Amino acid sequence: MKYAADLVIKTGPSMLPPRWWPLWKTSFYSNATMNLIDSLLTAMTLEEKIGQLNMAATGYAITGPILGDEVAENIRAGRVGGLLNLWGREAIAGLQKLAVKESKLAIPLLFGLDVLHGHKTIFPIPLAEAGLFDPLLWERTARAAAIEAAGDGITLTFAPMLDIARDPRWGRIAEGPGEDPLVGARFAEAKIRGFQGPDLAAGTSVAATAKHFCAGGAATAGRDYAAVDISERTLIEVYLPPFRAAVAAGCAAIMPAFNSVAGVPMTAHAALLRDYLRRKLGFEGLIISDYNAITELMQHGVAADLTEAAALSLKAGVDMDMMSGAYVRCLPDALARGLVAQEDVDAAVRRVLKLKQNLGLFDDPCRRVAPAEYLAEAQRELALDVARRAITLLSNRDILPLPANLRRIAVIGPLADARAEMLGPWSAAGSPDNCVTILDGLKAALPYCEIAFNAGVSIDGVDKGGIEPARALTADADVVVLCLGEAAGMSGEAASRAAPGLPGRQRELAEAVLATGAPVVALLSSGRPLMVTWLVERAQAVLATWFLGDMAGNAIAEVLTGRFNPTGRLPVTWPREIGQIPIFYAAQSSGRPADAGHRFTSRYLDVPVEPLFPFGHGLSFCKVKLENLRAIPKEFNLKDQIEVEIDAVNEGQLTTEETIFLFVHDLVASVTRPLLELKAWEKVALAPGQTKTVGFKLAAECFCFPDENFKPVVESGAFDILVGLNADQKSMFTTRLVFVGGGA
Numbered sequence: 001m002k003y004a005a006d007l008v009i010k011t012g013p014s015m016l017p018p019r020w021w022p023l024w025k026t027s028f029y030s031n032a033t034m035n036l037i038d039s040l041l042t043a044m045t046l047e048e049k050i051g052q053l054n055m056a057a058t059g060y061a062i063t064g065p066i067l068g069d070e071v072a073e074n075i076r077a078g079r080v081g082g083l084l085n086l087w088g089r090e091a092i093a094g095l096q097k098l099a100v101k102e103s104k105l106a107i108p109l110l111f112g113l114d115v116l117h118g119h120k121t122i123f124p125i126p127l128a129e130a131g132l133f134d135p136l137l138w139e140r141t142a143r144a145a146a147i148e149a150a151g152d153g154i155t156l157t158f159a160p161m162l163d164i165a166r167d168p169r170w171g172r173i174a175e176g177p178g179e180d181p182l183v184g185a186r187f188a189e190a191k192i193r194g195f196q197g198p199d200l201a202a203g204t205s206v207a208a209t210a211k212h213f214c215a216g217g218a219a220t221a222g223r224d225y226a227a228v229d230i231s232e233r234t235l236i237e238v239y240l241p242p243f244r245a246a247v248a249a250g251c252a253a254i255m256p257a258f259n260s261v262a263g264v265p266m267t268a269h270a271a272l273l274r275d276y277l278r279r280k281l282g283f284e285g286l287i288i289s290d291y292n293a294i295t296e297l298m299q300h301g302v303a304a305d306l307t308e309a310a311a312l313s314l315k316a317g318v319d320m321d322m323m324s325g326a327y328v329r330c331l332p333d334a335l336a337r338g339l340v341a342q343e344d345v346d347a348a349v350r351r352v353l354k355l356k357q358n359l360g361l362f363d364d365p366c367r368r369v370a371p372a373e374y375l376a377e378a379q380r381e382l383a384l385d386v387a388r389r390a391i392t393l394l395s396n397r398d399i400l401p402l403p404a405n406l407r408r409i410a411v412i413g414p415l416a417d418a419r420a421e422m423l424g425p426w427s428a429a430g431s432p433d434n435c436v437t438i439l440d441g442l443k444a445a446l447p448y449c450e451i452a453f454n455a456g457v458s459i460d461g462v463d464k465g466g467i468e469p470a471r472a473l474t475a476d477a478d479v480v481v482l483c484l485g486e487a488a489g490m491s492g493e494a495a496s497r498a499a500p501g502l503p504g505r506q507r508e509l510a511e512a513v514l515a516t517g518a519p520v521v522a523l524l525s526s527g528r529p530l531m532v533t534w535l536v537e538r539a540q541a542v543l544a545t546w547f548l549g550d551m552a553g554n555a556i557a558e559v560l561t562g563r564f565n566p567t568g569r570l571p572v573t574w575p576r577e578i579g580q581i582p583i584f585y586a587a588q589s590s591g592r593p594a595d596a597g598h599r600f601t602s603r604y605l606d607v608p609v610e611p612l613f614p615f616g617h618g619l620s621f622c623k624v625k626l627e628n629l630r631a632i633p634k635e636f637n638l639k640d641q642i643e644v645e646i647d648a649v650n651e652g653q654l655t656t657e658e659t660i661f662l663f664v665h666d667l668v669a670s671v672t673r674p675l676l677e678l679k680a681w682e683k684v685a686l687a688p689g690q691t692k693t694v695g696f697k698l699a700a701e702c703f704c705f706p707d708e709n710f711k712p713v714v715e716s717g718a719f720d721i722l723v724g725l726n727a728d729q730k731s732m733f734t735t736r737l738v739f740v741g742g743g744a
C-alpha cells in the first residue's frame, strides 16, 4: 500500500481525491475521523513513525527561514514531526505545504516556540506577572500571546513554565510563578486556559507545554542544570502541584526538566513520567523532551550510548525528541536490541498524531497562519495594564508619588535607556523597537519637567569613568530616578548568579548618588530578587520593576507620578543576604525556632533570619488596615465549608487595590508542617475611607496534607487561620478552628 489515503478510502465514499491531496482534507474523511490515527499508523514505515517523534530546528533570518536542504529533504521523507524556533506566516505556510504536499503521508508539522510572556507584544516576565495574583489577567496575557503566535503559524508553545523557585541565584526563577505551589497551580490553570482557549483546534489556539517537569527550581546551589535532591514530601507538596493542576486543566504537552531528581534524570524518570504523570494523573498528552536532553543522558552517566539514551527516554514516556536526533538515529537499533518494543514507538507516534489532530491540523494545516492583522493596539493596552500592575513598590519614605510641580529630574543608571533589556529573557518574536524605555516613559508623562539623563556606567562593565558626570546631575535635581539592575540575559536559562546583587559598577554609581543626599527613587530591573539591602536602607523609595516588556517605561512613569496606585505583590520572598537562600515563607517548624535572644536556636550569628521583604509584600500609596477576623464554624468536619471574613479599611486618600492572603497552620500533626501554607487570596478595591468585608470559603481539603505514608489526611485538632497583607506572621490576624473528624 502506497498511500495512507488508500487505506481510509476503503472505508469512505468511492470518490477519490487527487493523489497529492491530503486524505484528511476530503469530505468523506470527516466521517472516518476515528480511523485517522489507526490508518496512518498502519500505513507508516518505521522510519516515518520515528520521524513523527523528531522535533528539529531551522535557522531563521529576517527574510525567512534558512532551510537547509537537509531539513527540506527530511520533511519530504517524513523524518520530521515538528520544528522549533521558527515563526512567520509565509515561512510556516511554506513548510506546512512541503509536508502535506510533498511527503508521502501528508502529515502536517508541529511548530514550537518559547512564547512565555508574549509573542510579538511582550508582557512582563512570568515572575513579575505572578505578582498580580490575578488569574484572569494571567489568562488574558496568555490568550493575547496565543492569538499572536497562532497568527504567526505557531502550534505549540513551550510554556507555561511552572517550576516553583525559592532560590534567586537560579536565573530561571524569572520564567515561573515564584515560590508558592498554590500560586503555581492557579497560574498553570490560567495560562493553559489562555494558550489553549476554549477549543484547541481553533485558529487562535496553541497547545501549551507545562515545563520543566520537575523540581528544577531546587537545583543544587541554584546552578542551572545541576542535580536536584529533595524529599518525596517536598516533591509532592511543593513541586508537583502546579503540574497536577496543568494536567487537570487539559494541558496538551509536558516537558521533562534537564535535571535529575534523586539520582534519576527527568528525561528518563519512568516513575515520575510514566507512573505518576501517565498512570496516576491520567495524562494522555504529549511528552516532549527538552533541547538535546536525550543525548545528555550520556553526560548524566545513565546511558552508555545514544541507543541506550533513546531507549531510556522512550521507555520512561518521552514521546518526542527535541533536537537530539537520538530517536531518529537510534530507535531502530534500540528495537533491534530489544531495548524498546514496537508498541512503545507506536504509542508515542499516536500521541504526536493525536495532538496534531486535536490542534485541527489534519482539517487545515494552515489554519493558524492568519491573514488578519493583530489587534496591536488592544494588545499594547493590555501590556500596559499588566506592566503597571506588576510593579512592586518595595519601600517608600513619603517620596512617591512624585509631586506634580517637579522642575527637574535626574535620570541616572544603565537601565534607564536600555530598550532591549525591557523585553526580559524570553522575547519570542518581540522587538526592542516596540519597547518604551524608562527614560522615554518619564519624558512622555512629564512633558513640562526637565529630564536630564546620564547612564553613569554600563550594566556590567568595569569602567567607573562615567560615575562622576552622572553624579553631577544630582546637583540641581528635585529628585533622582536611579535605574539599576540586570541585563535581560542575566536571568532565564543558563543565567545563575552566585552573587545576585547589582552587577558591574552599579553599586559604586548608586553609592555616589546617594552620598549627595539628593532624594533617590531606585528602580530595579531584574528577573529575580536582587541583594540590595544597603540600597533599601538608604534610598527614599525602591521599586521592583522586573522586566516589564514593551510598555515598561509608560507603566513605570504612571506609578512614579501617581497616575496608577501600585498593586504588585511579591510572589517570592526577597532575601536580605545571599546566605539566607533558599528562603521562603512556608518554612517547616523547628524544635528550636529562631529567637534573636537565644544563641542555640535556628538563626544566624551575623544576619537576622527574616527576609528583607516577605512573600506578598508590596506597598501602595494608601495604608489599608485589616480588622475583625472571624471564621465559622469553629469546629468542623470534612463536609463543612469554613467561611472566613475580615474587614479591610482604606485609610488613604486614593482608590486602592489590596491583595489579602489567607494562610493555614496545623498546630499539631503526625509530621512537621510548614508554619504557614497559603490557601487562598482575594483582591479588593477600596475607595478612600471605604471599608469592605472580604470573604473566603475554605473546603476541608485546605487542611489536608500527606501523612507519613504520603496518604492525604486531615488530622483532628487545632488549625490556625492567619490572614494578612503578606506572609509576615507578626502583622497577621489569627483565629483558631478545630477539626473534629468525621463527615467523610
Ligand code: BGC
Pocket (backbone or CB within 6 Å): 084, 114, 158, 211, 290, 291, 493
Ligand atoms: C529550555 C526550554 C526551552 C527549549 C526550547 C531549552 O534549552 O530549557 O525551556 O523550551 O530550550 O527553546
